[in-house]
Amino acid sequence: MSNTLAIHGSWVLSWDKSGQPELLKDHWVHVRGNRIEAVTKDRPAAGVETIEVEESLVLPGFINLHSHVVNGAMFRGVPDDARFEAPWMSRLIYQVLMPMAKIALKTLSAAEVRSLVTLGMLDVLKGGTTTLVDNFPADMEVFFDVAEELGIRAYGAPSGSSAGPTDIGPDGMPRYELDPNDTSGVDKMVALVKRYEREGSRVRAMLGPHAPDTCAPKFLRAVRAAADDLGCLVTIHLAQTPEEVKLIASKYGKTPVEYLHDVGLLGSDLIAAHCIELSESDLQLLKTTDTVVANCTVSFAREGTVAPFWRSASAGVRTGIGTDSHGMNMVSELRTAGWFSKLFHKKGYVANAYDLVRASTLTGASALRRPDLGRLSPGATADILVFDLAKPHLQPVWDPVKNVIWKGSSADIAATVVDGRVIVRDGKCPHLDERKILRDAADAAAKVWALAESRGIVSREIA
Ligand SMILES: [Zn+2]
Structure with a gap:
């Protein structure tokens, strides 16, 4: 199979035609360009970019x-x-x-x-x-x-x-x-x-x-x-x-x-x-x-x-x-x-x-009138979340979806794929200068807060 990205899930959440959930064990989501090509048990060919977390839940974004x-x-x-x-x-x-x-x-x-x-x-x-x-x-x-x-x-x-x-x-x-x-x-x-x-x-x-x-x-x-x-x-x-x-x-x-x-x-x-x-x-x-x-x-x-x-x-x-x-x-x-x-x-x-x-x-x-979003199935647009389940608060796993929703956090996201492109990996966005983003925004917010305080719109004593 010729593809550009393959994501392994210990569990992959799939929806059947009536919207009922199905958890596929030990599957690969194969992505070609910005589309999901297949969800199978087959390992990708050598040389394909992969995301493989030891124990993971793969969800639609x-x-x-x-x-x-x-x-x-x-x-x-x-x-x-x-x-x-x-x-x-x-x-x-x-x-x-x-x-x-x-x-x-x-x-x-x-x-x-x-x-x-x-x-x-x-x-x-x-x-x-x-x-x-x-x-x-x-x-x-x-x-x-x-x-x-x-x-x-x-x-x-x-x-x-x-x-x-x-x-x-x-x-x-x-x-x-x-x-x-x-x-x-x-x-x-x-x-x-x-x-x-x-x-x-x-x-x-x-x-x-x-x-x-x-x-x-x-x-x-x-x-x-x-x-x-x-x-x-x-x-x-x-x-x-x-x-x-x-x-x-x-x-x-x-x-x-x-x-x-x-x-x-x-x-x-x-x-x-x-x-x-x-x-x-x-x-x-x-x-x-x-x-x-x-x-x-x-x-x-x-x-x-x-x-x-x-x-x-x-x-x-x-x-x-x-x-x-x-x-x-x-x-x-x-x-x-x-x-x-x-x-x-x-x-x-x-x-x-x-x-x-x-x-x-x-x-x-x-x-959004987008039947191509929200699902992990062939032909769907590749917007994907990979949760790392090898965490004390997410083990042991009886049902990985329940664990993530009731016990998890966004810090458990090991990778985020949008439009077939990995834009968050290990909690970082490799294409962005995140420290600069945080610093610049904090400086701008401080300016607004000072003005809002001076005009009496907010007050630090209020809380
Ligand atoms: Zn609103």
Whole structure:
């Protein structure tokens, strides 16, 4: 067999036609170019590049359906344990995260912004993500360039809204001007999608309107028209907080999900992040419109909010998983999604390790309309994770998938392959100067933090 790369797995996770898992013992994944050519027991021919870890689990790479890599780097440690006054999550979003992101874009040089994006993306990559859907301000076009450089598979979603600067009013409600006729943000997003969305490329684009409460009906109708015209995907934040639900109810007399349905945005091409404040009929509406939910349990747990993955998944809504902007680590994200689902449903058997891996491989791939991703089978695109199981916390092995999800960490990843290329080996990216990336990003973040402190947006005494 003539191929370019062969990866040995003591166990290789494969999905059968109905999405049921099958663990292949002692198999080789043979890669030719960027495609998986075969998964067999046959050793590769001499001279082929190999990855052979003594005891290993080989998984399809994780698809991270919702993240903000720049925020992951810029806000590291800032909101953790912070004692915000109620409403916590709204305060964090409207009073800290959104204003700080604006400060960063206004005050940092292009090189400094790039350094933060690079650190965030490196973090995501090493956390087990091989395909990333990322929301970022439309002025941060550098995202696409950094994804090309790092070698990760990425869908950049430039963000936009019809809202002015955000804050929280004395009544605890989000406060901002909403211009009902301003659709200039849509034009910006569309320009970037036209420039970067290319079927068949590793780095692609989709539209990223911010959220129901920050986007007026005219804005969202323009997003729907643009998505239909371009044939591209759309991602949005949805039903994040009780305040968003209250605001939409007072303005339009609907739930946020009904509002999106009304403007025509729900559908199989929409990835809706979070979806926490949902009624039972909202869940049904998401299901009947085939809308995808991107569950991000960890960043909401940080604020004391339960965002149970299993609630929408078990209701038959296509539910994938994302890291948002907290820990950018898919292994711990999957584990936390599992734990919170078990707690929420008071059942230890729900959201099992295979449900979680399926959500972040097959479901993620279906959300992106990419049947070539999320699986290790002939013809699939070669995005692959190799876990080293020869660790005290991963032995002995009864079921390697359960061990990795419930006991493992992204530090157990011995190699990451994206598009047939080995981009992480033994925890290092050989094509990058990682020390420089860490140093440059830390310097840029320190600048933003100093400004945010001096303007009273964050305070070190808060925690
Ligand atoms: Zn988000």
